[in-house]
Amino acid sequence: MSNRVAVLVLLMVISLTGCAGQIQDEQAQPPSDDPKEKGFTGYVVDRKEDSILVVSPEYEDFGSNGGASRYYPAKWFSNAPDPQVGSYVEIWTDGGPENEPYPGRARAESIAEYTAATPDGAKISEADAIRGGLYLPDGERISVPVIEDVEFQADTGTWKVRMRDAMAVDQDQSHVELEVRDVEPVEPVQEHESE
The missing domain is CATH 2.40.50.140 (Nucleic acid-binding proteins)
Known part of the structure; x- marks a missing residue:
């Protein structure tokens, strides 16, 4: 019988630990004295x-x-x-x-x-892929871009960024699918002062 009690106590401790983690995550929102509504x-x-x-x-x-x-x-x-x-x-x-x-x-x-996700095998994050898609010629033509889906294609080394124009009159025809290459962003070169 004491084994059952020990197992029961252990399960309760694990459950309480999980609840405490959830409370901390909810409190990770921006600091404030009064509770905030959903932003x-x-x-x-x-x-x-x-x-x-x-x-x-x-x-x-x-x-x-x-x-x-x-x-x-x-x-x-x-x-x-x-x-x-x-x-x-x-x-x-x-x-x-x-x-x-x-x-x-x-x-x-x-x-x-x-934090933007960076899938296994990807060199850039989801945010980098979205940014790359928005700066492509087809992405720049969209006046108010709606990001519908972002997906990394490991087999081709590309990202598929699906978006639509929120300002389009015909929403059925406003879909754009862009392909963004998964290449490491180029870091700006810093010049060193000569001594």
Whole structure:
């Protein structure tokens, strides 16, 4: 009987340890005195000075009300000096008024940047692949890019980046699939001062 009790106690300790880990992960959100609601999430698809354009890959369907059947939330956030194009972020605003013409505008209060995945065998990360796709000629033609899927093809050494234009009138025809080569980014050469 004592073996059963020992096993039961061990299982309870393991369960409690797992719960504590989940609580810590939830508290890893931006520090604040009061709890925050879910922020605006999406991919950074453009940058101008300290502002970033973030577009959510999750669309809303307003077709039953006569609106767009695929409305992708998108906002320019000022006060965002760090996140690079291609990053997946969650942004909380300062509560100030937001401008509504599409894409909207708001001021960022805090930003959580999620680490981009680098699959086994890949030389660049998912964020690097997205950035590379956005800078290709077909990617640059999209006015408000929606990142739908990013997939590493180990057998060909390429990334498939699927996106669409949130501003396209015909959403069924707005798909673009780009191929980005998986090559190491070139590091800038630093000049050494001669002694």
